[in-house]
Structures are given as structure tokens and as C-alpha cells.
Amino acid sequence: MKSLDPRVNRLPKTDSANTAPKVPLDQFGTFEVFVQPKAGKPFQHEGIVHAPNLEMAYVLAKEAFTRRFTCVSIYVAETRNIHISALTDGDDDAYNHVSEVTPEGEKTSFEIFHLFKRGKQHQHVGAVVATNPNEALWIASQELRTDKQVFNIWTIRTSDIRFTNQDDMDLWLTLPEKKFRDAAAYKGGDKLKTFLEASKN
Amino acid sequence: MNQEAIKELLYKMADDQLILGHRNSEWTGFGPLLEEDIAFSSMAQDKVGHSLALYTILNDLGEQDPDTIAFTRNADQFHNTVLTELPNAEYDFSLIRHFLYDTAEALRFEMLSHSSFEPLALVATKVRGELRYHTMHANTWVKQLGAATEESIGRLQQSLELALPYALGIFEPSPYESDLIKEAIFEGEKALEEKWKKKIEEVIAQTQLHLPKWETIAPHYGGRTGKHTEYLQPLLDEMSEVFKIDPTAEW
Numbered sequence: 001m002k003s004l005d006p007r008v009n010r011l012p013k014t015d016s017a018n019t020a021p022k023v024p025l026d027q028f029g030t031f032e033v034f035v036q037p038k039a040g041k042p043f044q045h046e047g048i049v050h051a052p053n054l055e056m057a058y059v060l061a062k063e064a065f066t067r068r069f070t071c072v073s074i075y076v077a078e079t080r081n082i083h084i085s086a087l088t089d090g091d092d093d094a095y096n097h098v099s100e101v102t103p104e105g106e107k108t109s110f111e112i113f114h115l116f117k118r119g120k121q122h123q124h125v126g127a128v129v130a131t132n133p134n135e136a137l138w139i140a141s142q143e144l145r146t147d148k149q150v151f152n153i154w155t156i157r158t159s160d161i162r163f164t165n166q167d168d169m170d171l172w173l174t175l176p177e178k179k180f181r182d183a184a185a186y187k188g189g190d191k192l193k194t195f196l197e198a199s200k201n
Numbered sequence: 202m203n204q205e206a207i208k209e210l211l212y213k214m215a216d217d218q219l220i221l222g223h224r225n226s227e228w229t230g231f232g233p234l235l236e237e238d239i240a241f242s243s244m245a246q247d248k249v250g251h252s253l254a255l256y257t258i259l260n261d262l263g264e265q266d267p268d269t270i271a272f273t274r275n276a277d278q279f280h281n282t283v284l285t286e287l288p289n290a291e292y293d294f295s296l297i298r299h300f301l302y303d304t305a306e307a308l309r310f311e312m313l314s315h316s317s318f319e320p321l322a323l324v325a326t327k328v329r330g331e332l333r334y335h336t337m338h339a340n341t342w343v344k345q346l347g348a349a350t351e352e353s354i355g356r357l358q359q360s361l362e363l364a365l366p367y368a369l370g371i372f373e374p375s376p377y378e379s380d381l382i383k384e385a386i387f388e389g390e391k392a393l394e395e396k397w398k399k400k401i402e403e404v405i406a407q408t409q410l411h412l413p414k415w416e417t418i419a420p421h422y423g424g425r426t427g428k429h430t431e432y433l434q435p436l437l438d439e440m441s442e443v444f445k446i447d448p449t450a451e452w
Contacts (some may be wrong), residue, residue, distance in 0.1 A: 006439060007227050012291055028234070049236045052345060059341045062334060063240035168337070173330030181246075 031057035032082055034124065036073040043124040045113065045154075054078060058162045062171060068181045071172050073164045081160040083133035085153035092101050094153050095145050101135040108157060110136035112144055115152035122154050133157075135199065202384055204262060204375030206320055209280075210387060211262075213425050214309070216281035217371075220433070221269055221302060222248030223440050224289060233292050240338060247331045254324045261320065268448070272441040276433040282424040284367035286433040293356040294364065296346070298333075300339035300404070301368040305397045307332040312393065317385040340404050342362035347408025354409050361410060369420035372397070 003009055028050040029101035034043040046065045057076045073156070086097040094115075107129050113122035126144045128190055130136035133155040140153065179185045225245035232238025256267035264270060284302060289295050310332055313325040346353040372394035381387040398415060405412045423429070443450055 010227075011231065050234060050351075051236070055341055056345055059338050060236035060240055063243045064236050067239070067243050134371070148402065168333065170330035171334050171337075174327065 028052050030079040031061070032079055033057075033061040034077075035065055035071050037070055038071050040054075043073070045121040045123075046074075048079065049076070054162045060151045066172060066175070068175075068178065071175060073169065073172075075161050075163045077156050077161045082158060083154075083155040085089050087139060088151055091149070094150050098137045098141045098153075101132070101137055101138050103131045105131045107131055108159065110140075111156045111158055111161065112136065112140045113148045113154035113156070114144075114148075115154075116150065119150055122152065127158060133182060175177045202318060202386070203377065205252040206375075206384075207386060208259060208262060208264070208376060209377050210381065211255050211259050211321070213280040213282070213375075215216065215252045215259065215270075216279045217285050217302070218248045218255065219252035220279070220281040220436065221285035221318065222246070222252060222299075223436060224285060224287075225295065225299070227289055228292075236353045241295075241299075244331075244335050244338065247328075247335070251324075251328055251331075254328070255321075258320045268444065272444040272448075274437075275429040276429045276437060279427065279429065279433060279437075280425050281429075282367070282370045282373065283421055283435075284358070284364065284370055284424075286424075286429060286436060287364075287367065288432050291360075293346075293353075294360040296339070296342055297357060297360040297364050298368075299335075300343050301364055302340050302371065303335045304400050304404075305368075305371050305393065307336045308396050308400065308411075309393055311386050312396075316387060317366070318377055321386075325389070337386040341402055343410075344407050347405070347410045357408075358410050361405075362413065365413065365418050366421045367419060369394070370422050370424055373420070373425040375425070394414070 030048045030051075031051055031054065032048055033046045035046040036043045049057050049060045049064050051060050054076065056077070058074070061074060061076050065071075085094045088094050088097070108131070109127050109129055110133065111127050112125050114125045115122045126140075128136050128139040128143055130139050135155060136155045140155070222245045225241060225248065229238065229242040229245070232241055245367070251269070253267055256264075256270050259270065260266055284298060287294075310325040310328060313321050314329065316322040316325065343357065348354070348358050372390040374390055375381070378389045378391070382389050402412060
């Protein structure tokens with residue numbers, strides 16, 4: 001059957017008889033995307049993208065997560081490089097389950113993210129220097145823990161993160177003018193109301 | 202300032218952006234992966250936005266309003282380069298065209314940000330962040346696929362060879378070249394072409410793709426003077442369908 005969408009009718013014909021089914025799990029890996037909504041505000045986890053590598057993930061994340069709402073910078077890290085603290089229930093603070101770790105090997109920098117509210121995003125709270133993610137958690141419990149309850153903690157080696165270069169800060173220059181990308185800007189309700197009013201008469 | 206020269210420059214730039222923006226938007230919903238579908242659609246929307254900004258300057262110079270310019274002309278009144286009107290076919294071609302065209306576009310706007318014609322310099326300065334993303338996106342894909350598998354390299358190579366003569370058509374000499382240079386409006390197509398070739402060489406060198414010698418490629422000219430392929434008119438008919446039913450429609 002021909003489609004009503006001319007673009008569909010123009011698609012190249014695929015030889016479906018000779019197309020082998022995809023192998024299960026044959027897809028790109030996932031990368032976690034962090035967005036800084038305003039200068040001076042902390043980065044927060046925004047979602048994931050699929051990509052073949054870190055650089056492609058950065059490029060795809062930019063449009064997937066920052067084409068509408070205000071943003072001044074993003075960074076991405078591969079999902080497998082995110083170290084997650086023990087899961088907790090109810091009012092149990094994630095730091096209650098962190099204990100001292102003996103340093104082992106070379107020291108490097110780790111970024112620490114706190115989950116302050118269940119169902120919300122992890123927020124960047126600072127960096128610590130440690131030899132491994134568990135030690136980073138221990139040091140974070142000494143240096144970054146406050147009175148605020150923390151439900152979960154993420155730890156990412158700073159060198160595993162693809163940051164936004166200083167030169168690329170102008171990527172979001174025209175974003176404030178792209179309100180037309182918000183569904184609300186279309187004013188669907190108003191248009192429907194006008195239409196209904198007009199059809200009454 | 203030479204108004205005819207400025208208008209010729211604005212028309213060809215704006216028409217390029219409108220036609221390629223529309224062409225690229227045909228991928229919306231059909232992209233090779235969700236994230237890429239979003240990114241490519243979003244950049245297509247940016248391009249249509251650039252054409253609006255340029256048509257608005259033309260309107261201020263006494264031409265008709267942007268919608269009329271965009272939706273009521275026939276193919277032979279368009280000044281876009283033929284590269285932008287060619288059908289999408291498969292994604293590798295669209296990607297190569299995006300790489301070749303956007304590299305030129307980003308360089309052109311960069312040059313124009315110093316233009317003595319202030320309205321154009323302002324637009325050029327304003328959109329630099331968008332163009333930085335467009336070229337970053339194109340370069341990253343070309344580097345990725347141009348060094349990945351035998352199939353991806355083969356496909357990009359084939360599309361590159363197909364697109365290059367048309368890409369050189371971007372720089373079709375303008376009858377106003379010397380006026381534009383003299384009045385410091387634009388450094389000219391020749392200067393742009395040289396910068397573009399360097400940039401293309403630089404990216405291709407980081408892949409396993411092979412760039413033919415420039416002197417062996419015959420540029421496909423004609424688009425700038427309204428000589429188009431059979432692919433442009435159907436695109437225009439489709440793009441202006443709603444406008445022709447109801448010119449006051451908002452959607």
C-alpha cells in the first residue's frame with residue numbers, strides 16, 4: 001500500500017527476504033548525560049543516550065537533552081564507568097553503608113553525585129582524590145557529606161568524563177530563542193478553543 | 202553599498218539553507234537511530250531558521266516578505282546550489298552532504314561576521330554556536346564511520362565521490378565577486394573555496410577515506426543562476442503545499 005506520507009514512498013526499497021534478523025543485544029552501549037542548567041548551578045543527571053563511543057555520545061547528547069530548556073554546559077560518561085553506592089530503603093542514608101577503605105595504587109580524581117530526593121536526578125556535589133571508587137566514597141563521606149540526607153551516591157573517575165571544551169561554550173548561544181521547540185509554545189489549547197468557537201457560529 | 206551584489210549573496214545563502222533544511226527534515230522519524238534522528242532534525246530546523254533570518258534582511262532591502270519568497274517562487278527562481286536539492290537516498294549521502302555543505306557554511310558565516318554589511322555580520326555572529334555544533338556533528342560522524350568497517354568506509358567513499366562535484370558548485374563564481382570584495386562585504390567565493398578545501402582535507406586525513414585530487418573534479422555549476430535538476434520542483438511543491446491551500450495558516 002502507498003503511504004499518505006510522500007517521504008515513506010521515497011524510502012529506498014529494502015530486500016526484506018534477504019535481511020537476517022539482528023542478533024539479540026546488538027546495539028550501542030549507553031552513556032549518562034549531565035546538564036548544567038545555569039552558570040553556577042551544579043550539573044545534574046539528565047538521561048542516557050546510545051552511542052558507539054564517548055565522543056559520539058557527547059555529540060548526540062547535546063541535541064537529545066539540550067535543544068529546549070536553558071543549558072550552559074554538558075558532560076557525558078559511559079554507564080559502565082559510573083560506580084553506584086549500595087541501594088537504600090526509606091530514610092536510610094547511603095553514607096551509613098560507606099566504610100573506611102585502605103588506599104591501594106595511584107591516586108586520581110573522582111566526581112561525586114548525590115541523590116537528594118527519591119525519583120529525582122543525581123546532582124554533582126564535588127570531587128575527591130582517591131585510589132578507587134570505594135575509597136572515593138569513603139573520602140566523600142568525610143569531605144562532602146552534609147546534614148542533608150543522601151539516598152544514593154554516584155562516583156565517576158574524572159578522566160572517564162567527556163567535558164565541554166572552553167571553545168564549545170557557545171554551542172548553547174541561541175537556545176533561549178528556541179522557545180518554539182516547547183510544546184507549550186504551540187498554544188494547542190488556544191487554537192482548539194478558537195476553532196470550537198468558530199465552528200459554533 | 203552595492204545592493205544588487207548583497208541581494209545576490211543573500212539569496213543564494215538563504216535558498217541553500219531553506220532547501221537543505223527541508224531536505225534534511227525529510228529524515229525526521231526515519232533516522233538511523235533515535236538520538237541521530239533528533240539531532241539531524243534539530244539541525245534541519247536551525248537551517249530553516251537561518252534562511253528566515255536572511256530572507257528577513259532581504260525583506261528590509263525591499264524584497265517581498267519571507268513566506269512569499271520561500272513558498273511562491275518556481276525552481277528556476279531559486280539560487281541554491283544543486284548539492285542541496287539532490288534527493289536523500291541513503292543516510293551516508295545525507296551525512297556526506299551535511300559534512301561538505303556545513304563546513305562551507307560555517308566558514309562563510311565566520312568570514313561574514315567581519316562583513317561591512319552590518320545586518321549580515323550580526324546574523325553571522327549570532328548563529329556561530331549553532332554552526333559549531335553542526336560541523337562538530339558532521340566531523341565526528343565522518344571520522345567515526347570513515348574509519349569503522351569496510352561497509353561504512355565504502356559507503357562514505359562512494360557518497361563522497363558522488364557529492365564532490367556538486368559541493369564545488371557551492372563556490373560558483375558570482376558576477377559581483379569584485380564588488381563584494383572591494384566593499385569588504387564578503388571576501389569572495391574563491392577565498393571561501395580555498396579555506397573549505399583545507400578544512401575538508403584536514404578531516405578526511407583523519408579517516409580511511411580517499412580524497413580525489415581537486416583538479417580532477419569538475420564542479421557542477423548552474424544552481425546560482427536557476428539551472429536546477431528535476432528534483433527541486435517536487436521539493437518546492439511539497440514544501441509549499443499548506444501555504445498554497447491557506448497562505449494565512451499557522452502551524
